[in-house]
Amino acid sequence: MTASLEVDRLAYAYPDGTQALFGVDLRIERGERVALLGPNGAGKTTLVMHLNGILTAGHGTVTVAGLPVSKDSLKEIRRRVGLVFQDPDDQLFMPTVRDDVAFGPANLGLRGEELQQRVKDALTRVGMLEAIDRPPHHLSFGQRRRVAVATVLAMEPEILVLDEPSSNLDPASRRELAEILRSLDVTVLMVTHDLPYALELCERSLILSGGVIAADGPTRTILSDAALLAGHRLELPYGFTVP
Amino acid sequence: MHVPDGFFNLAVSVSAGAVAAAGVAVCLRGARRELDDRTAPMAGLVAAFVFAVQMLNFPVAAGTSGHLLGGALAAILVGPYTAVLCMAVVLLVQGFFFADGGLTALGVNITLMGLVTVLAGWGVFRLITRSVRSRAAITAASFAAALVSVPASALVFTLLFWIGGTAPVEIGTVAAAMGGVHTLIGIGEGLITAVTVGTVLATRPDLVYGARGLAAPLVLRGADGDVTVVPEGRVGVRTPVRRSRPFLLGGVGVTLVLAGAVSFFASGDPDGLERVAEDEGFIGQAADHAFGAWTLADYGDVGGIPVGIAGIIGVGITLIVAGVVAYAVRRRGHGGDLPV
Amino acid sequence: MSAGHHQLYRAGDTPVHRLPPQCKLAAVAVFALVVVATPREWFAAFGAYALLLAGVAVTARVPAGSVLRRMVIEIPFVLFALAIPFIGTGERVQVAGLSLSLPGLWAAWNILAKATLGVVASILLAATTEPRMLLLGARRLRLPPMLVQIAMFMLRYMDVILEEMRRMRVARESRGFTARDARHIPVVARSAGALFIRSYERGERVHLAMLSRGYTGSMPVIQDLTPSAGQWLLAGTLPGAALALLLGTWGLRAMWGMS
Numbered sequence: 001m002t003a004s005l006e007v008d009r010l011a012y013a014y015p016d017g018t019q020a021l022f023g024v025d026l027r028i029e030r031g032e033r034v035a036l037l038g039p040n041g042a043g044k045t046t047l048v049m050h051l052n053g054i055l056t057a058g059h060g061t062v063t064v065a066g067l068p069v070s071k072d073s074l075k076e077i078r079r080r081v082g083l084v085f086q087d088p089d090d091q092l093f094m095p096t097v098r099d100d101v102a103f104g105p106a107n108l109g110l111r112g113e114e115l116q117q118r119v120k121d122a123l124t125r126v127g128m129l130e131a132i133d134r135p136p137h138h139l140s141f142g143q144r145r146r147v148a149v150a151t152v153l154a155m156e157p158e159i160l161v162l163d164e165p166s167s168n169l170d171p172a173s174r175r176e177l178a179e180i181l182r183s184l185d186v187t188v189l190m191v192t193h194d195l196p197y198a199l200e201l202c203e204r205s206l207i208l209s210g211g212v213i214a215a216d217g218p219t220r221t222i223l224s225d226a227a228l229l230a231g232h233r234l235e236l237p238y239g240f241t242v243p
Numbered sequence: 244m245h246v247p248d249g250f251f252n253l254a255v256s257v258s259a260g261a262v263a264a265a266g267v268a269v270c271l272r273g274a275r276r277e278l279d280d281r282t283a284p285m286a287g288l289v290a291a292f293v294f295a296v297q298m299l300n301f302p303v304a305a306g307t308s309g310h311l312l313g314g315a316l317a318a319i320l321v322g323p324y325t326a327v328l329c330m331a332v333v334l335l336v337q338g339f340f341f342a343d344g345g346l347t348a349l350g351v352n353i354t355l356m357g358l359v360t361v362l363a364g365w366g367v368f369r370l371i372t373r374s375v376r377s378r379a380a381i382t383a384a385s386f387a388a389a390l391v392s393v394p395a396s397a398l399v400f401t402l403l404f405w406i407g408g409t410a411p412v413e414i415g416t417v418a419a420a421m422g423g424v425h426t427l428i429g430i431g432e433g434l435i436t437a438v439t440v441g442t443v444l445a446t447r448p449d450l451v452y453g454a455r456g457l458a459a460p461l462v463l464r465g466a467d468g469d470v471t472v473v474p475e476g477r478v479g480v481r482t483p484v485r486r487s488r489p490f491l492l493g494g495v496g497v498t499l500v501l502a503g504a505v506s507f508f509a510s511g512d513p514d515g516l517e518r519v520a521e522d523e524g525f526i527g528q529a530a531d532h533a534f535g536a537w538t539l540a541d542y543g544d545v546g547g548i549p550v551g552i553a554g555i556i557g558v559g560i561t562l563i564v565a566g567v568v569a570y571a572v573r574r575r576g577h578g579g580d581l582p583v
Numbered sequence: 584m585s586a587g588h589h590q591l592y593r594a595g596d597t598p599v600h601r602l603p604p605q606c607k608l609a610a611v612a613v614f615a616l617v618v619v620a621t622p623r624e625w626f627a628a629f630g631a632y633a634l635l636l637a638g639v640a641v642t643a644r645v646p647a648g649s650v651l652r653r654m655v656i657e658i659p660f661v662l663f664a665l666a667i668p669f670i671g672t673g674e675r676v677q678v679a680g681l682s683l684s685l686p687g688l689w690a691a692w693n694i695l696a697k698a699t700l701g702v703v704a705s706i707l708l709a710a711t712t713e714p715r716m717l718l719l720g721a722r723r724l725r726l727p728p729m730l731v732q733i734a735m736f737m738l739r740y741m742d743v744i745l746e747e748m749r750r751m752r753v754a755r756e757s758r759g760f761t762a763r764d765a766r767h768i769p770v771v772a773r774s775a776g777a778l779f780i781r782s783y784e785r786g787e788r789v790h791l792a793m794l795s796r797g798y799t800g801s802m803p804v805i806q807d808l809t810p811s812a813g814q815w816l817l818a819g820t821l822p823g824a825a826l827a828l829l830l831g832t833w834g835l836r837a838m839w840g841m842s
Contacts, residue, residue: 283736326728
């Protein structure tokens with residue numbers, strides 16, 4: 001069976017010469033929920049930008065469900081990889097929630113009743129159907145993040161990639177989002193430095209540090225290795241121990 | 244500088260409208276080369292930025308007010324063709340949504356604040372950076388470009404006013420008010436443009452259109468120690484665009500027109516104009532024109548200095564300063580030391 | 584969240600609000616043309632135009648107070664217009680002890696009347712039409728898509744920039760700085776640079792989010808906005824009546840031998 005996502009020896013430098021990735025290798029099977037951990041500046045966001053072809057690999061390849069990311073496959077790749085950005089305000093740019101969720105599937109060519117059904121299904125999955133005709137900026141931060149997830153779900157992606165999904169959420173919103181993510185039947189790659197959230201949601205974790213994958217294993221094992229975490233500027237919150 | 248409805252006569256409004264429409268049409272074609280799928284929002288941002296910058300108003304003599312224009316900044320950041328489109332959008336939005344600038348004066352406004360500022364600004368910018376391509380040169384060129392673009396626009400405004408302004412105000416008064424204040428505004432605009440371009444250049448050089456081709460070749464290292472040097476022009480990096488000749492020519496053209504206008508107004512205290520008119524024998528025709536009655540009237544002397552000349556002196560100083568900056572930067576360039 | 588002073592739109596459900604945006608855009612543009620083409624001596628025509636606009640405002644339930652508040656945009660040119668009779672040339676008349684230029688008075692009246700009518704028409708348009716609908720309307724009126732797109736992103740970012748500007752001003756002023764004269768230009772210039780980068784990077788992130796959802800350069804149009812003949816007719820009332828007034832006045836004057 002082909003993996004949902006396969007990254008092979010990926011390297012990249014920004015136009016100003018700063019190199020962010022130095023040869024990343026990773027493989028995520030269909031249905032897995034994986035956390036990508038790493039300190040600020042480790043190259044997490046840069047890696048994410050490669051997964052749907054926003055950045056073009058300087059070296060190496062990215063393959064999504066058997067389809068390599070290239071200029072010709074961009075449209076299909078972007079349907080398969082659903083990227084949820086860290087700041088929902090970056091993701092929600094249309095005047096109403098309905099228009100925003102419809103944006104992706106409409107770009108895929110859906111219209112009319114089929115499009116509306118997609119929008120309603122996606123909003124139902126994140127519990128935001130009642131907000132369908134409201135402007136996104138009138139919603140709370142937690143609600144906006146859920147709508148942001150819906151905008152991506154509406155494209156029926158092969159893999160859902162979330163960039164710091166728990167940042168800036170109050171405890172209740174954080175729990176609600178966790179419940180939603182657990183209920184989804186898609187492959188999930190969650191980029192975060194919120195270690196308890198990774199433990200709660202993902203059975204497997206990767207550590208990206210210095211532009212390479214530094215560790216790969218069960219989340220529980222990785223979070224129990226204090227020396228490993230300290231070596232990559234990762235810390236559990238005060239008073240938190242891995243049960 | 245937003246011209247309201249009824250400020251210019253119909254002939255000027257319509258002709259300026261034609262000029263603006265033609266200019267925008269040319270730029271729509273040209274912008275296709277500048278805009279890739281990543282730059283449309285950038286253009287929108289530049290437009291929004293220009294809009295915001297235009298809200299900083301300065302009081303101008305004769306009761307009107309002036310503000311920063313932003314055309315040079317837009318040209319340097321997103322390229323001249325796209326810049327004209329940005330300015331046109333700003334003015335359309337201001338006209339339709341904010342009632343700032345008359346709808347029938349849109350052509351005049353787009354011509355003055357879009358075409359003229361971008362042409363003059365980009366012309367100066369290219370003139371300086373054609374031979375020197377360092378960050379310092381680009382920042383200095385941004386200053387000079389913006390500095391020139393504002394009085395250039397004010398001068399064309401004065402020219403249009405002379406051709407078809409509906410208010411019977413002495414042309415010298417208009418020239419002085421517009422020229423003088425916009426020279427000052429030009430200095431402010433020059434500083435803001437230079438600092439903005441400088442800041443963007445320092446943090447995101449890939450975003451400055453005018454700095455294309457500055458980036459060094461990339462070096463990629465794999466984890467296994469292999470080292471790859473990637474030449475310029477690979478996928479994802481914008482290649483420098485050197486299709487500047489039309490704009491350079493346009494800029495020179497505008498400068499020539501302006502120079503003509505300057506020298507015309509320089510002798511434009513009423514007595515001088517009257518004499519020129521008599522010498523050239525068009526004083527008889529002038530009476531047939533709407534402006535005939537007042538262009539020749541006996542006004543235009545404030546505190547012993549003909550006001551028209553006062554305004555022109557300001558513009559002249561601006562041009563000289565810009566020239567000196569350009570000369571200095573180019574000389575440095577030929578000297579070969581290009582600290583970035 | 585966004586208390587931007589450009590919140591010109593007043594929600595409502597009146598015949599004016601319901602008109603398709605392209606009809607309203609075209610109507611306002613034609614109205615402005617008719618106003619500008621009216622000779623300045625025809626006082627009655629200008630009065631009638633003002634009544635027409637008042638009729639639209641009443642139909643759209645836009646209160647006079649809100650129109651007046653938004654007319655401050657016109658102030659610089661009002662000041663200019665008021666100055667013309669003083670600095671203007673030509674024959675002078677004595678009014679309340681002041682020597683005023685007669686052509687100057689005419690010019691001031693001309694600019695004030697036409698600019699005011701144009702400004703009020705635009706205010707009414709913006710008050711009854713959401714910005715994004717105006718953009719869709721502009722698209723339907725065959726405005727080049729590139730311009731519409733730039734305008735769309737511009738409106739989207741206006742809030743961001745105004746908010747950032749406000750924050751930066753508060754930060755400056757809370758440290759005892761207010762921009763008063765030219766010596767402060769360098770400070771303002773440095774903030775402009777920072778403002779630009781902040782807004783630019785934000786715009787870039789949004790664009791990446793759009794690209795991630797299959798955006799390829801044009802917004803998908805989902806709603807159907809085709810106006811009916813009746814709607815065009817309704818929208819045509821304003822410019823139609825104005826044009827009829829203009830032509831009627833012209834006809835009457837021609838008949839009576841006035842010029």
